[in-house]
Amino acid sequence: MPLIQPHLSVTAAGIVGISAPKPRVALSDLRDTVARLERHRVSAGRKALPFGIPDLDAALPGGGLAMGALHEVAGTGADIQHGAAAAMFAAGIFARIEGKVLWVLEQHDLFAPGLAAAGLHPDRVIYAQADRYDVLMVMEDGLRHRGLAGVAAELSGRISLTASRRLQLAAEATGVTALLLRRPGPSSRGGEAEIAGANAAMTRWRIAAQPSAAPIPEVPDVPGLGRANWRLDLLRNRGGQTGSWMVEACDASGCLDMVASLANRPPTKIQRRHAAA
Amino acid sequence: MAVAHAMAMIPGLHVLPADPAGDAGALERLARWCQRITPLAAPDAPDGLWLDVAGCAHLWGGEPPLLDHLLARFAQDGIAARAAIADTPGAAHAAARHGSDRIVPPGTQADAIALFPVAALRLPVDMVATLRRLGFEQIDALARIPRALLARRFGPIPGRRLDQAIGRIPEPLQPLAHETPLQHRIAFLEPLLTADALAIATACLLDPVCAAMERAHLGARRVDLLFERVDGAILATRIGTARGNRDPRHLARLLDAHLETVDPGLGIDAMSLIVPLADELLWQQDDAGSSVDVSALVDRLANRLGADRVYRATPVESDVPERAVRRIPALTGASATTWFNGDAPTRLFTPPRPIEALAGLPDHAPAAFTWRHRRHHIRRADGPERIYGEWWRRDAEMTAIRDYYRVEDQDGSRFLLFRQGDGVDHRTGGLSWFLQGIF
Numbered sequence: 001m002p003l004i005q006p007h008l009s010v011t012a013a014g015i016v017g018i019s020a021p022k023p024r025v026a027l028s029d030l031r032d033t034v035a036r037l038e039r040h041r042v043s044a045g046r047k048a049l050p051f052g053i054p055d056l057d058a059a060l061p062g063g064g065l066a067m068g069a070l071h072e073v074a075g076t077g078a079d080i081q082h083g084a085a086a087a088m089f090a091a092g093i094f095a096r097i098e099g100k101v102l103w104v105l106e107q108h109d110l111f112a113p114g115l116a117a118a119g120l121h122p123d124r125v126i127y128a129q130a131d132r133y134d135v136l137m138v139m140e141d142g143l144r145h146r147g148l149a150g151v152a153a154e155l156s157g158r159i160s161l162t163a164s165r166r167l168q169l170a171a172e173a174t175g176v177t178a179l180l181l182r183r184p185g186p187s188s189r190g191g192e193a194e195i196a197g198a199n200a201a202m203t204r205w206r207i208a209a210q211p212s213a214a215p216i217p218e219v220p221d222v223p224g225l226g227r228a229n230w231r232l233d234l235l236r237n238r239g240g241q242t243g244s245w246m247v248e249a250c251d252a253s254g255c256l257d258m259v260a261s262l263a264n265r266p267p268t269k270i271q272r273r274h275a276a277a
Numbered sequence: 278m279a280v281a282h283a284m285a286m287i288p289g290l291h292v293l294p295a296d297p298a299g300d301a302g303a304l305e306r307l308a309r310w311c312q313r314i315t316p317l318a319a320p321d322a323p324d325g326l327w328l329d330v331a332g333c334a335h336l337w338g339g340e341p342p343l344l345d346h347l348l349a350r351f352a353q354d355g356i357a358a359r360a361a362i363a364d365t366p367g368a369a370h371a372a373a374r375h376g377s378d379r380i381v382p383p384g385t386q387a388d389a390i391a392l393f394p395v396a397a398l399r400l401p402v403d404m405v406a407t408l409r410r411l412g413f414e415q416i417d418a419l420a421r422i423p424r425a426l427l428a429r430r431f432g433p434i435p436g437r438r439l440d441q442a443i444g445r446i447p448e449p450l451q452p453l454a455h456e457t458p459l460q461h462r463i464a465f466l467e468p469l470l471t472a473d474a475l476a477i478a479t480a481c482l483l484d485p486v487c488a489a490m491e492r493a494h495l496g497a498r499r500v501d502l503l504f505e506r507v508d509g510a511i512l513a514t515r516i517g518t519a520r521g522n523r524d525p526r527h528l529a530r531l532l533d534a535h536l537e538t539v540d541p542g543l544g545i546d547a548m549s550l551i552v553p554l555a556d557e558l559l560w561q562q563d564d565a566g567s568s569v570d571v572s573a574l575v576d577r578l579a580n581r582l583g584a585d586r587v588y589r590a591t592p593v594e595s596d597v598p599e600r601a602v603r604r605i606p607a608l609t610g611a612s613a614t615t616w617f618n619g620d621a622p623t624r625l626f627t628p629p630r631p632i633e634a635l636a637g638l639p640d641h642a643p644a645a646f647t648w649r650h651r652r653h654h655i656r657r658a659d660g661p662e663r664i665y666g667e668w669w670r671r672d673a674e675m676t677a678i679r680d681y682y683r684v685e686d687q688d689g690s691r692f693l694l695f696r697q698g699d700g701v702d703h704r705t706g707g708l709s710w711f712l713q714g715i716f
Contacts (some may be wrong), residue, residue, distance in 0.1 A: 075457060078690045084715040090621075100571055112590035112602045113621035121589045126571065126607045128578050129586040138578060145574040208687035211656060223642075225620075225659040225683055228691060228716065277598040 049096060049177075052255050053247060056232070060178070061239035065093060067203040068175040070168040074182040074195050076206040076233070082109075083183050085156070085230055086252055088118050090152045090179045095119030095254030097177060099149030102142040104128045104135050106156060119254035124149070132156065136163050143160045143170035145176055150177035156184035164199035204236040212248060213259075227251070229259055292347035297323075307356075308453050312349065317452040325373065327366050327450055340380055341597055363389070366450065367442030387443045388696075391417035404431060416442075449670070459495075460551040461486050468507050468544020475504075476529070476537050477546070484552040485526040493702040496521020496558030501533055504539055505547040516580055519608050520572045521556035527573050531580050563711075575607045596664045597679075598693070598713060601626050620683065622693045622714025630709035636710075638677040639700035642682045646694065648712055653686035660684075663699070683716070691716035 014072045050061030057063050065071065073090055075083040087110060094101045095118055103125050112122040135155050142151040159180070171178040182195040198237070208231045215226035227250035234242045248257040280549065284290045313317040314337075317329035319716025330343065338341035344360050353359040361372035361379050368386035372378065376391040390397065393416050396405045408431075412667045416439070424436050441448040460480050471474055479502065490497060500523055514535040539545075548555050558565040560601070578587045588604040591612045597599050598621070605612075634646035642658030653669070660682035666674025679695040693714035 078688050082624050082715050102574070107365075109624050109626065111598070111622055111625035112624075113592070114623035114714075115699070115716070117619070117621050122592075122602075125589065125612050127588055127604075128503075128582060130582055134582065138582070141577055142574065148574070160564045168564065209691065211687070211689040212685060214657075225657055225685060225691070228685075229689060255527065256400060269300070 010179055012055055012220050022176050047092065047175075053245065053258055055243075055258075056245050056247075056256075059234065059241040059243055059252045060237065064263050066147075066264040067097065067175075067177045067204050068171055070171050070178040070200065072166060072180045072182060072201040072204045074197065074204075077208040079207065079209055080184060083181055084114075085209055085249070086181050086205075087152075088114065089155075089207055089232075091115040091118035091120040091232075091255035092180065092250030092256065093177070094124075094152070095121075095250070097149040099124070099147065101125050102128060102139075102144070102145075104130055104138045104151065104153040106130065106132055106135060106154060116249040117252065119252055125218060129177070136167070139178065140167060142201060143167060143176050144174060146172045146174040146176070148176045152179045152180060152181060153232075154181045154183060159199055160197055164201060168200045168202070169197070200244075201236070202238075203234060204237050206235060207231070208233070227257075230256075234255075305453065305591065311347075312453070312455070313345070315379050316455070317450055317562075319452050320368070321370065323365075325370065327369070329450055329452070330362065332380065335474075335701075344379055351522070356459040365442055365444045366448050367399065367438060368444075370399060371442060382644070387420075391415065391420070397420055398435065398442060400435060400438060404434070408435075409430075443697060456482045456668055458551050458553050459486055459489050459493075459555070460549055462531070462549035464547035467533060468541075468546055470544055472536050475539065475541075475548075476533050477633060478548050479532050480525070480529050482548060483528055486550055486552060487523045487525045487528070489524040490552070490555065491679070494559055495552075496523045497528065497552045497555050499552070499554040500528060501551045501553060502535075503549045503551065504541075504545045505549075506541065507543045507546055512538065517575045517584070518572075519579065519606070520591060521558040522573070522576070523558060523575075532576075534581060572608055579607075596668065597667065598622075598625060599629075600667075620716070622691075622716045626713055626714045629713040632710050632712045634694065634696075634710035636696070638708075640680070642696065642711070646684075646710065646712070653690070653692070655684045656687055658682050658684040661696075664695075676702075676704045 016124070027160045038085050047067045048060065048064035049067055050064035051060075060066070061182055072078065073083075073086045075086045075132065080086050091114075101120065105127065106129070108127065108129060110127075112125070115125065116122055128138050128142075135153050139151050139153040142148060159182075164180075167180070169179055170176075177248055180201065184195060187189070210229040210231050212229045214220040214222070214225050215224040230247050230249055231244045246259045248259055250256060290489060301320070301322065302320065304324075304467065308318045308320045308326050311328055313325060315328050315330050315333045319327045321327050326515070330340070334340045337346055340362050342361065347359055348360055359373050361369050361381065362381055363369040363372050363381035363386050365386060368381055368390055371390045371393050372381050376389065376399045378389070381389045383662045384478050394415060395408050395413055398416060398419075400408070406420070410485055411678060415690060419435060420439060420443075427436055427635070437446070440446045460668055465478070469478060482502075486497075497518065498516050501513055501515050508510065510589050514532070516531045516535065518528075519688035557670060570652065574589055582602070587607045589607050590602045591609075593601055593603050630648065632646045632648045634643040642660055643655055644660070645654045661680035662682075664679045664716055666677030666679075668675040677697070678699045679697060680699060681693065681695045684692050684694055691710055691715070692708060694707060694712055696706070696710050698708045700708060
């Protein structure tokens with residue numbers, strides 16, 4: 001039974017005919033209104049960086065990762081303490097944007113050739129080593145400098161909603177992409193709970209390493225390491241869908257790929273549909 | 278004498294091309310350095326300096342200590358020098374080069390220079406040669422000749438030089454002009470107390486100074502801001518920039534960050550802004566529109582965090598991972614060396630963390646390892662890659678060997694492990710295992 005149907009209404013003043021608008025048109029008007037209210041400006045031409053994986057890009061508004069916005073990335077499972085895969089994911093994203101990158105960190109355990117292997121040439125990266133309380137301030141300074149490709153900040157501990165909102169507004173104003181790499185604080189145990197609080201990031205990613213396939217698929221007994229596999233969880237996605245994807249890690253140009261063994265299957269993905277928050 | 282002749286006489290002679298312009302510039306810089314001894318310093322081309330030290334010697338405790346200090350400072354910088362003090366520049370020039378007494382007592386310069394060779398009078402070279410041919414070897418011989426005869430034969434120069442050296446006619450120095458740094462000062466009708474007021478005053482100070490820098494094509498490298506308090510104390514803050522900058526908004530932003538550290542006490546009466554160090558800057562890149570100029574951002578971060586905490590990474594030619602990267606200043610140009618190709622971990626532990634591992638010798642990858650009380654079972658591995666110690670750095674590394682393995686455990690996490698030693702020769706290492714990086 002259709003939801004809205006044209007009907008005739010008889011009142012004392014006469015016969016009035018009302019024809020309801022088509023449902024599809026009303027829904028898109030509603031979407032635009034909501035987008036304007038939430039300041040997404042997705043239709044206003046903000047650029048998006050596609051990942052190159054159709055499933056993943058379809059779930060993100062604009063067909064890719066929104067540039068000029070704040071995104072949160074963290075490791076999960078075994079990677080939560082060090083966030084090595086998260087750093088490589090961030091490097092792969094910046095490798096595909098032109099310009100210099102500011103990387104804010106508390107202690108320098110990042111290895112530059114590792115970022116270079118993901119396609120982020122180290123000549124483009126300026127490191128800033130800051131105390132725990134200054135990391136967000138330095139990140140905001142970087143976001144206010146128009147012309148940077150992006151700012152990555154490694155934050156240990158909590159971030160308040162106000163602080164993340166400030167970073168999101170700064171990123172929107174200048175078009176600099178902000179990636180917040182979360183790690184648990186030094187005094188926490190386990191750590192998932194500490195980085196799970198609410199914040200104003202456009203997307204929240206969790207990356208877990210997965211067992212990889214044999215380097216030569218035809219001869220699985222030959223020892224060696226092929227490309228690493230990751231499970232990408234999109235926990236929060238403003239204006240889009242959440243989900244999980246199994247992908248191969250960044251190659252030398254920073255691009256992700258679908259896991260080869262799953263690539264030839266029909267598109268069924270492990271997905272949990274949550275209401276877009 | 279030709280260069281070939283000289284090289285034939287002295288085998289192994291080191292010959293450098295002459296650089297008269299460079300030498301003159303260096304002499305002028307040295308004279309400017311000597312302005313700390315006396316404000317009247319002038320270069321005495323090609324290889325000397327004149328300093329007018331009348332009234333300055335008491336600051337050093339007398340003329341001999343002044344000379345000692347000057348020569349010691351020059352020797353510290355590798356400049357071999359001789360010095361002398363006399364009443365006239367001509368006599369001082371002669372005494373420094375040909376005399377043995379460093380200080381010519383006042384009024385006695387005529388006797389002091391009498392036995393010096395005629396070349397000490399700063400005469401042209403051919404005139405000196407002619408004088409020596411005619412038998413005039415020392416200055417007193419020249420002084421005894423009637424002036425009219427001397428002038429008829431050689432012109433006015435020898436007579437003038439003689440009179441200048443003895444002191445009959447004056448010879449003023451042409452001292453180098455002082456470079457006063459750009460500065461501006463404003464005094465307030467009422468003492469200022471709040472940081473906002475100080476920020477407004479800073480902006481008022483920056484406008485004329487930046488305009489002066491624009492006219493002189495300079496960019497500030499260091500800016501000092503002085504606050505004169507009501508109680509007479511003077512406070513100062515200083516900011517630095519990585520490249521010369523004369524944009525008043527950028528400098529105001531850098532200075533405002535320091536205003537909170539100033540304690541105004543009962544109020545600030547006056548403020549001055551001084552630019553002690555400035556570089557030549559022909560055109561200033563606009564901060565708002567530029568897409569690649571990060572020097573403004575680097576300045577802000579360096580002033581907030583410290584200059585050594587903002588940096589870039591550049592490769593070092595070394596196979597040992599912990600030595601493969603070094604820090605360079607953030608605004609250095611692109612590095613020409615190529616980067617390490619291949620897989621490298623994203624996180625590197627310095628120093629490497631010791632682990633316990635189980636592996637078959639000599640070159641099997643570990644089957645399992647224990648780190649932080651967690652056991653990792655290895656499912657896939659790559660290696661070994663043998664890295665030899667860098668014997669040119671430390672003797673202890675002469676026989677050291679590390680066998681590197683890239684391993685993946687049961688969850689898919691990847692690690693970079695190494696074992697010290699090759700398992701065959703015990704001198705190459707003790708077979709301990711370490712975890713160096715996480716992919």
